[in-house]
Amino acid sequence: MTTIGQLGIKRIYVVYTLVTIVLLCLLSLLGMFDRLDLFFLDRAFNLRGPQEPNSAVAVVAISQEDFERGAPRWPWPRSVMARLIDQLAEERPAVIAIDIQYGRKTSTETLLTRENFDEIRPYVYQALAGVKLEIQSPDGLRVIGPGNDAFDKIVLGSASAEAQDQELADAVGRAVDMGVPVILSAQTVSGMGVRGLSQPYDALLESAGGSIGLVGVRTDDDGVLRRYIPYGLDADGNLVYGLAIEAVARYLDATLPSTILPGGDVPIGSDTVIAINDGSFQVNFPGPPGTHLTVNAGDLLDGRIGNSETLTGKIVFVGVSDPSAEDLVATPFSGSERMAGVEFHASAASTILNDAQISTTPRYQVLFIIFVMVLVAVVLGRFMRPAIGILGAVVAAAGLLVVWSVSFSLWDYALPVAGPLVALVIGYSIAIADRVRIEQLNILQARSMLSRYLPNGVVKELLNDPVAAQLGAKRAEVTILFADIRGFTAISEKLEPEVVVGMLNEYLTVMTEIIFKHEGTIDKFEGDAILAFFGAPQAHDDDPERAVRTALEMRSQLDGLQDRWQELTKTSLKIGIGINCGAVMVGNIGSERRMDYTVIGDAVNLAARLQELTKEHDAPILISGEVASRLNGAASTRFIGKTEIRGRENAVDLYEVSELEMVTLTASELVSDL
Structure with a gap:
């Protein structure tokens, strides 16, 4: 089927595609897909499942279980915390990192x-x-x-307050003297144009040798904690590292740099580098809350920890896991169970020690993936069959998700899939919408074009049945009508070409309406000759009768036209019509670029021969015996006899049709209705 404005449509579609790519890339640059990527990141954690945390990391938690056993409510007296530090130091951990702030006495x-x-x-x-x-x-x-x-x-x-403060400071000092570094918590503060650091009170800080680590956190827009703040600045502009980073550096006996470019990576010794992105790094959580080796503080105080829970040689993070401390955070793994902040620091330390930092795709690569996915969607939606296109889109989306899941599970690579998936869906939707728009335009054009040659039934079938519009034919039983004006060629030679064309157009217009009226199909015009058939694509039980009715009405309307043409032709015009029925091949025959809906077969040839015999027998309408046998007495026929037809073995019965009850329109009425 010929389409309209192919070049213009292609240009419009290219513009649509480019605009889609630009808009999607702009949305990606503006971070519109970031929250959806966070959702996919959480799903990636859960699909991968829990992993073994680093064995060098442990947690001592002041838990709800401790309070249920009769321990003092939180906050614990510092004298109790002093005993906890003493007891912990006896376990000979490599580092003690305290996630509890003691900023004032x-x-x-x-x-x-x-x-x-x-x-x-x-x-x-x-x-x-x-x-x-x-x-x-x-x-x-x-x-x-x-x-x-x-x-x-x-x-x-x-002086009991000072005594308690001093007890805690002395306990920390004793741990340091035993060769166990103790890192205290600090937090950056800002307000009223002033930036500073909330540090432990002087005696405690002095006993720890000034070792502090930041414990501030920054949640994502959805309230989930995923990223770790690596460093900050104190009031004097000095670098202060995060608690986990400081603890790992002490564990590895490595020195942290005193200066770092803003947003720069953090080297820990010569072998470990923490890649910083957007001022933080992604924590690769080994699992949900409780994944790390965790010892209840009460058990440690009472000496109830077993050998399997030894803390010797480990980085031990000390903090509160009881909800009353309000230090619980949502993580990708936590679900309804929130994780204690102290275990978040432990997870960050495991990430560093396991060299399991999550890699992310640079923004420019994400834009390239979006570009590719839009092109894939265009090809699938615009140039593939709908079934193949949908299947291809599903396969493309599934393939992207498989790569996303495998890359995270095996290589800790977080592929941003939200933007590419949205690009695939939107690109495919736009392609389908444009395809539907073009098909609707083509249908309108085809309907307008085909309705000039075919009755509405044929047009409807061709437009509704894509197969019907393809090359190929099928066997069908049809009734063929062949009509020709006798002597028209000789008359046309005497007239001006413009006059001949006008007469032909008027004649063919009237005859076309008659054929369409009886739901016949026009095969072709050859000068003043008309080939039509009944029974395809829509078949009726009375197709032979329809053909005969059409023939009688055509003869009658030619008489009406003759009254108008008399002055031009100076002679009377007669029509010859031959009708036959039989099995033929009917369908689209030709090439992909040019095809005709036509009939081919011996029955067609016989109809043409019958039309030629009308002049010999002086009968305007001749039908074969096969047609006469199917009229069931609906028409007045006269048997003329048998006649030999060249190329046929058996003689053919000839019948003349003279009368059929019918209602006719005059030629002028038919023309005025157009």
């Missing part, structure tokens, strides 16, 4: 609680004895409230 309000009374009892008794007051129980402290003279004399005078 203990307040008296914190000390003056029922839970802490046992810790401060000696100091209170000492103070009470000095002022000759008597106290029978912790409830007696209610007579001594913060802010009054008695409180200041007893509690502040006892």
Whole structure:
């Protein structure tokens, strides 16, 4: 089928494709697919499943289980934390990294609680004895409230707060003296135009030898914590590294650089480099909460840890996992169970030690993949059959997802698939939409073109059945009508060509309407000759009768036309019509570029011979015996006799049709209706 404006359509489609590529690339550059990529990243973690964490990393967690066993509520007194550090140091870990901030000294309000009374009892008794007051129980402290003279004399005078602070500092110092580095927590703060660092109180910081690590976190837009902040600056502009990085450096006995270019990578010694992207690095979580070796702080204090949980030679992160501390974070693995912040630092350390940093695709490569996926979608949607196109799109999407999953599981490579998948879907949708638009335009053009030659039934079948519009023919039983104006050639030689063309157009217009009226199909015009057939593509039980009705009406309408042509022709015109029925091959015959819907077969040749015999027998309409036998008495026929037809073995019965009950329109009415 010929299409319209092929060059223009191709140009428009190229523009559509280029605009789609530019828009998708722009959306990618603006980060519009980033959140969807985060969703896919989380799915990649879960598809890969948990992995073995680095065996050199462990966690000591102050957990809900400890509180249920009767441990003091959080925050623990620093004297208790001092005992925890002492006990932990006895296990000879390689490094102790404390994910608990001690940015200020203990307040008296914190000390003056029922839970802490046992810790401060000696100091209170000492103070009470000095002022000759008597106290029978912790409830007696209610007579001594913060802010009054008695409180200041007893509690502040006892120096119990300073004593607790010093106990913790001394415990850290003892661990350092035992050769166990202790790294304390710090956090960058900013506000009112001032940037600084929230550091441990002086005594504690001094006992740790000034070792601090940042514990600040930055969640993604969806509230999930995936990336680790590697470093920050203190108020003096000095580099301060993240707690996990500082711990790994101490474990590897490596020195961290004192200066780094903004956004630069972090080398740890000569063999390890942390690649920084957008000011952070992606943590390769080995699994959900509890994946790392975890020891309850209460068990450690009570000496209940077994040999299988030895902390010797490990980086031990100390922190709180109880929800009351509000230090739980959502991670790709956590789902409904959130991960303690201390284990997040442990996961970052495992990532570094395992050299398992997640690699990402540079933005320009993502743009190239988007470009390729749009082109794939164009080819599939625009140039492939719908079934193959859909299958190809599904295969392309599935292939991309397989590469995404395998690359992450085997090589820790996070391929951004959101943009390419969106590109495939949008590109394919636009291709299909444009294809439908073009097909609709072609259908309108084809309907307009074919309706000039075929009745509506044929046009409908050709447009609805793609196979019908392809090359090829099928066997069918049809009735063939062959009509010709006798002597028209001789008459046309006497007239001007313009007059002849006008007469032919008028004649063929009237005859076409008659044929279409009876749902016949016009095969071709050859000058004033008309070849039509009935029974294809739509067959009727009365196709022979339809052909005869058509012939009688054509003869009648020619008489009407003759009245108008009399002055031009100066003679009377007669029509000869031959009708035969039989099996023929009917369909599209020709080439891919040029084809005709036509009939071929011996039955067609016989109809043409019958038309030639009309002049010899002076009968305007001749039908074969086969046609006459199928009229069922619906027409008045006269048997003329048998006649020999060249090329046929048997003689053919000839019948003349003289009358058939019918309603006719005049030629002028037919012409006026056009």
